[in-house]
Amino acid sequence: MTTLDAARMDEIAARHPAVFHRSFWQRFRVPVIAGGFVLYALYCWWFFAIGHVLGTANWSIAGTYLADWVSYEVRPEVTIASDGAMKLTYPRFSPLGPDAQPDWVDIERGTMTRTTPVAGSASTAQKPASMGFMGSGGAVGGPSSAATEAITTTTREEEVVTRAKITLNSATSVEVVPQRVTVRHSGETLVVDLDGAKMTVDGALPAWARQKEPGGKITLSFGFAGWGEIEGDDISVRRRFLGWANFLFDTNSPFHGKSTSEVFSLIASGDRIDPKQSNLSLAWNNILYNAEWQHLDVWVKLLQTIVMAFVGTLFAMLLAFPLAFLAARNITRSRLSNQVTKRLFDFLRSVDMLIWALFFTRAFGPGPLAGMSAIFFTDTGTLGKLYSEALENIDDRQREGVKSVGAAPVAVQRYGVLPQVMPLFASQALYFWESNTRSATIIGAVGAGGIGLKLWEAMRTNSDWENVAYMVLLILVVVFVFDGISNALRSRLMGGPAH
Known part of the structure; x- marks a missing residue:
């Protein structure tokens, strides 16, 4: 190993000053970038009040x-x-x-005597006497007597609920009697006295x-x-399963409440429930037209979403393909054609797909x-830009x-350009189909x-979140399947291994 003396080092430094005398940016760029990132993160924390939002958020609702x-x-x-x-x-529509x-x-339950008012027939009602404009009966058109209505009552013995106890689990129950509600939860007891719409709490409220x-x-x-609510004379409890x-x-289905073995037994060898169709056909019909889950409608809407994405992407690809040749400078030697086509692409993709959807919903009405149209417009601009750039970078x-x-x-x-770009064009179209x-x-x-x-309609009710979960799960399955198909096709087109 050769050791360099001071003179030799000075000679090398003179020939290559950039190696030994680095600029400020070369020496401190890493800490400068890190410091800038930290300052930007602090600014975002302050500007968006992230600390306040996290501190005041109701995490129990989540x-x-x-x-x-x-x-x-x-x-x-x-x-x-x-x-x-x-x-x-x-x-x-209780489950x-x-x-x-x-x-x-x-x-x-018990019986109690209840007195209920009943409106009877109107008693003899005298019409107001007719008077002249200056008659001596007082005010012009004033009645001489008012109509009266006889009010009668009926008394009957009626079976009513005298006490109701709702048990949510071994540690939680709500007991209701006409003048009092007693709630027990986690070893604590809350007693609320009722007097019509007035409520009085015995002691302090527990944390729950x-x-x-x-x-x-x-x-x-x-x-x-x-959970539950007590509001005067109305006590509601929600037990979760x-x-x-x-x-x-x-x-409403005749199969409701039956075990799996009972359902299979009815389908395989049971007597016909409906003389017009077999039990298998009836069971399948009940599943499709389930009023609570609406399976058929959900599946049709999901298929509608898939077709909507496919057709919009296909039309965008077919239009972007010829326009890309006009936009590519090395293919079309016309600056006017290049600029007009590229500005068209910029216009189509600069407006977000959601905005195009709002516009076309107003134009065509709600529907696929x-x-x-929204997918077609947005993807025409994006695919056109990608295709034209691919054409400009060919060999x-x-x-x-x-x-x-x-x-x-x-x-x-056909023979000098397309073989170079077609695998890339198809790969990008497949990716957009999956994304759409x-x-x-x-x-x-x-x-x-x-x-x-349909997903938005279920979310707006703020109560049918299990239906929302069902539709989200179906969407995830479709996305996973389409992602696998798209990856496999792109790998074959590009000649690489499938991921």
Whole structure:
């Protein structure tokens, strides 16, 4: 190993000053870039008030929404009349059906005498005497007597609910009697005295109960078990169950509530439930037209989204292909044609697909035509730009070789240009087709049709989150399948291994 002396080092430094005397940027560019990134992150933290947002965010709501995706609720509601009579009801479309009698709701009934006012026939009513303009009866047109109506009452013995106890789990229950609500949760007890619309809380509210103002509605949070509300004479409880209720058969189906073995037995060897069709046909029909999950409608909307993405991408590719030859400077030797075509591409792709969807929804009305048009316009601009840039970067030697043998201009493009760019064109078109399958879902939410519109409708109710999860899962499956198909086709076209 040779050691360099000081004179030799000075000589090398004189010949190559850039190696030994680096500029400020060369020496400090890494810490400068890192410092700039930190300053930018701090600025974003301050400008968007990220700390305040994180501090004031209600994280429990996020957990509740997540639980709603994989569960369903049964919602018993207790109403108390002014005379103390109680009534327990369920929503019209309860997962338990019209005659719900769950074993976790304990009801005590009794009879009570109830007096109900009944409007009787009107008694003798005298019409106001007619008077002249200056008559001596007082004011002009004043009645001489008012009509009266006889009010009668009816008294009857009626069976009513005297006590209702709703048990959510071993640690949580809500007990209701006409003048009091007793809530037990995690070893704590909340007692609310009722006097009509007036509510009085015994003691302090536990951490799982909230009341914005004295006498106002009390909201109860029981974690995954459910939640409830107490509002005067109306007590509602929501008990949550893991899973998706009535996913195959709704409450109107004759197969509802039956086990899997019972359903298969009915389909295979049971007597016909409907004389007009077999049990297999009836079961399949009940699944397709399930009123709660609407499987057929969801699948049709999903297929509509797939077709919308495919047709929009296909038309964009077919139009962008010839326009790209006009935009490529080495193919079309006209600056005017190049600039006009490129500015057209810029215009089409500068407007976001969602904005085009809003525009075409107003023009054509809600439906897949608006979605296809939005995809077509946006992708024509993007694919046209990509295609023209690919054409401008081809190897001219292959084209010149075809031209040297006296080939016609069309043949020059066919044999000298297309073999170089067609695999890239097809690969980019496949990628956009895959991407537009996702984009079609988003633009569907603004009225462009497909499953996106149905997904938005389910989210707007703020209650059917299990339906939202179902549709999101279907979209994910479709995206995964299309991603695999697209990757395989692109790999074959480009000659590389599949990913």
